[in-house]
Amino acid sequence: MRRRDFVLGALGAGALSYAQPATALAQQRHLAIPYGAAIRDGVIAEDPLYAQAVIDYCQVVVGEGNLKWGTVQPERGTFDFQLADDLLAFATKNGMEMRGHCLVWYAGNPDWVETIASAEEARTEMVRHIETVMGHYKGRVRSWDVVNEPIADAPTTGAVYRDSVWLKHLGPEYADLALRTAAAVDPEAQLVINDYDFEQSSDKGRAKRKAFLDMVRGLQSRDVPLHAVGLQGHIQGQIPIDKPGLTAFVAELASMGLSVLVTELDVIDNLLPGAELERDGIIAQRAKDYLDAIAAAKRPDMVLTWGITDKHTWVPIWFSRDDGLPNRPLPLDADYKPKALMDVIQDFCAE
């Protein structure tokens, strides 16, 4: 009997359609909010310390890349679920939930996707991808980043939506198609739009929040299914958090009936001082300000960091330090020792 069926049976029909293991595991650990991390492909199998850290701290995991198009559909019509199946097996074995990231994005696409040449072709491929991927995990993956990063990096320049093969052929309503398709495949799934830079006290931050709220209002006015917003939280460490701006933004989302999730928290530290203690202190404070500002409006459903250890982080790909020191964006250091950021997260998630 599958775990979900077992739980359904135990609770009586109709009580819950998903096991919600993240919540169950969080409750066992007296956490009000489940915590989790993005997992890099292959590392769990290679590095026992990494696997143990994930087991010790996480109630939920998400693949850092295992469900992106380039991995899951590298050739048109050829689907490969091996890496995501492996992570789901690890999660299930350890009582964790796995989130799905992501179904429609401007990046992470194999070359063939970028050659899509018409609206009809874009529609066909997007629908087939969502049906196949979500269908494969139906009843096993509860929460999906259906649309990732739809807003332009600097929406101040007039182009509000981020350029992509989807926008080019379908216009902004590509998001409608993605969400409606996802809802049809798995009516029980939590459908999420995920984006970043909402916390910045800058024209860019304000423009991003406005563009995002306008987008969500548009979706709701067209009755497009949407349940939650993913606040990525790739915080730029050198910029203080716009606490009032972020709280007002989340309050507005909450008033629209949406849940919020913190999906990709880390503190980008390339422009912070080098000294570790000082740097870790600023990083922890930024994350605390960020989480507190969100919770002042609405408690997030879950908090995930984008990685768990500084040993495996995407940050140096884009934000390496000029002084050559390693980045320290995550809750555990490169030797798996918890840092001040882990204390902030654990306090925040605790009951």
Ligand code: XIL
């Ligand atoms: C990043 C991964 O961490 C990298 O390993 C990969 O090279 C590129 O993508 N926002 C997102 C994530 O939604 O999917 C990105 O992940 C980081 C930024």
